[in-house]
Amino acid sequence: MADDGADPFPVLTSVYRVSGSKNSQLGWNVANSQQTVDSSVNNSRQLQSISDGSAPRPWFSQNFRPNAWEVPGVIQKLRPAKRGNDGLALTGSGILNDKLPPESVISPTSETERGTGLNSSVGVVTTTSKDCENVECKDKDKRIPEPQCENNNDQIVDNGxxxxxxxxxxxxxxxxxxxxxxxxxxxxxxxxxxxxxxxxxxxxxxxxxxxxxxxxxxxxxxxxxxxxxxxxxxxxxxxxxxxxxxxxxxxxxxxxxxxxxxxxxxxxxxxxxxxxHDIWEGLDKKVKDHEIVWPPMVIIMNTRYEQDESNKWNGMGNQGLLDCFCDYAALKARHSYGPQGHRGMSALIFEESTAGYLEAVRLHKHFKEQGRDREAWDCYRNPFLPGGKRQLYGYLASKEDLDIFNKHSRGKTKLKFEMRSYQEMVESKIKHINDDSRKLDYYKSMVAKEQIKSQVGADSLLRLSEKLSLTTEENRVDQQNKEMDALEKNFQSQILDIQQAIAAKEDKFVKLQQAMQEKVKESCGESSEKEDKVENISCFLKPQDKEMKQFEAEREKIIKIHEEKRLALKKKHWQEQVELEKELENERTQLMDKYTCNQTQEENCYVDH
Structure with missing residues (x-):
């Protein structure tokens, strides 16, 4: 039986949670590991006496190193020597030495040579002027000490x-x-x-x-x-x-x-x-396991009500128990009966899955938060509330609870269950649930992206369809205009051919009349007498002029009638075209009125509802 004091199932967010205290501990471990690495350095510096052993050995360690995690203000800054206005060097203590030479430049290759001029043990600096290298200085034994920190080569600073x-x-x-x-x-x-x-x-x-x-x-x-x-x-x-x-x-x-x-x-x-990985020690891979009742169940106590005439107890029914805990996804309800009737012990059975176990644990925690769990029932139960209502108690079922539940049950009436591993049935499924949740979120995002793409594609298709319909209509109008132009050219060509044929016939007719006149003149020219010639010509021309006048009159009449017919035909054509446009206008107006009426009816129906 699992310890009731332990949480049977932790909150999902706490399974993979790293608390702030663990982060702090991790930072402390990193600091310790850094100090361990630094401690692995073999600081075997060999200290030599620079001033013939006259300098005392320092009381502090020569291998002092600044700690990267120390408070910056703790370490004392060492400032370089300053110069006054007259170019003389001022020491850290403010003492002016008028015999100090200018600062010499020390090359990187003169580190060993600097050891002879610097007492790294006591922090005393001895500076020698270039002039004193060739001549004897009277005050050659006078030296000005400057404050040093352990070693002149290790000048400490407080921050980066x-x-x-x-x-x-x-x-x-x-x-x-x-x-x-x-x-x-x-x-x-x-x-x-x-x-x-x-x-x-x-x-x-x-x-x-x-x-x-x-x-x-x-x-x-x-x-x-x-x-x-x-x-x-x-x-x-x-x-x-x-x-x-x-x-x-x-x-x-x-x-x-x-x-x-x-x-x-x-x-x-x-x-x-x-x-x-050898630097840090993680958790043990072995996790403590315990057995749980499967399918998940929650025991509900104090469910009997009263005794009947035969002194047997009655209690809550199956549906009543399910309705009482309808906020939890329980599948079935069972009650325990004995020789005295209802024993006041019931069980809510949940789905055989991780989700069902979580629902059972949720109900168990709800009872525990309200102080009506197993401990309250065993130690200080209070079956009745003020007013006479019975107070229900509940807790997660264990094997011992179900053995008590089935004490008086035999055969099919027994509540069937089995004991399964918590790690196998619940804990191992959490990762799958998390993976499925991540996959679900991934696929949801993919579906959302696809929906956006589909919407963009639909909008693009709509715009292209509108452009296509507009282009198709323009092409149809252009084709119709081309056909009308071609038809007009064909008819104009036919009319032109007819007009040219009539003009050719008239020219032929005029030439024929002129030829006849020439023949008459030639025939009259053979006559000897002049009077006979004039008489013959006049006899021929008079009837011919009369006929030509009649011809011209009839021709003008025919042309006039033709023009009148053509104007009448054009007038009729334009009238028919106007009537056609009016007919189109009426049909389109009726169409708009039809759909306007339908929309008005739909709006009225929507307002009524």
Missing amino acids: SDIVFDSDDDCFLDDIDSDTGERSHEQCKKSKWLRNFFDKLNALTNEEISSLDRQWHCPACQGGSGAIDWYKGLHPLLDHSRTIQTKRARLHRMFAETLEEECFRRRAPLTTVSDV
Whole structure:
């Protein structure tokens, strides 16, 4: 039997939840892991006496390193020496030494030489003028102490914006192209500071580069106090170069960027997957399991009501119990009966699925929140409320509960159930539910996108259909106009042919009359007498002139009648065209009136409803 105090099923959002406290613990573990990496550095610096053993040994450690997670204000800033208006150096204590020479430029290659002039143990700086190198100075034993912090080479700053860049950084910047001010990856690799390191790195394979057995010196610390430190693997070396805030900080940052770029180009991982996972300890893969009743059930107590005449108890019916908990997706209800009738113990049976179990747990939690769970029923039950109503109690069913439920049941009347693994029936299905939910969301988004595409396609199709119908109508009108133009040209051609034929006939007729007149003149010219000739011509021309006048009169009459008929035909044509347009107008008006009436009826019906 599972512990009733434990939550039988957690809230879904808490299954894969990472709380804020876990995030804080994770950050603390990362800090501890960083300190572990730093502690792996072999700080075996060899301290030598610079001033013939006369300087006392410092009480603090020479291997002091700033912690990246310390409060910035705790570390005291060390400021460089200032100069007055007259060019004389002022120490940190404000003491003016008129015998101090100008500041000398120290090259990166003179780190060992600087050790003879600087007492790194006690923090005393001894500065010698160039003039004192050739002649004896009377006050050669006078030295001005300046405040130092452990080591002059490790000047500490309190934040990233105050990183100190010394002359070594300037020497490194000498390798940069002075024209462009930029440096390429290959130029950084070939720098005098990094050349030896990357030459050794290029001779190794990717497996050897990622190995933690190989130890490295920091090339940016060469000639300095950290030159002899060993780093196991490239990852601690890279962390050192990223986080250091002492001198040569710019050189260290450049080395870190160059090393990262080189490993990226060679596809050599700085840390293997196994190394990363070995840093943190996760949860045990074995999860505590317990058995649950299947199908899920919730036991409802105090469901009997009263005794009948035979002293047997009556209680709530199946449908009444389902109606009482209709907000929960219960499938069936069963009641326990004994020799005394209803035993006051009922069971709500839920669906045999993860969703059914969740509904049963939800009902169980509802009873628990209202103080009417198993513990309340066993310890301090209160069957009746003020007013006489019976108060129901409920809790998630266990095997012992169902054994009690079936105590007086035999055969088919027994409530059948089985015990199944919670991890198998519920917990393992949560991932499938989450996967199905993600898939459902994905497919919903896909359907929404497809619907948008379909709507865009439908709108495009509608616009194209409108353009197509408009273009089709324009093409039809153009085709009709072309046909009418062709028909008009055909008829005009026929009319022109007829007119040309009539004109040809008239010309032939005129020529025939002229030929007849010439013949008459020729026949009259053979006559000897002049009087006979004139008489014959006049006799012929008079009737001919009369006939020609009649011909012209009849011709004019025919042309006039033809023009009148043509005008009448045109008038009739235009009248018929006007009538056709009026008929079209009437038909379109009737069509609009028809659909206007239908819309008015639909609006009236909508208002009535």
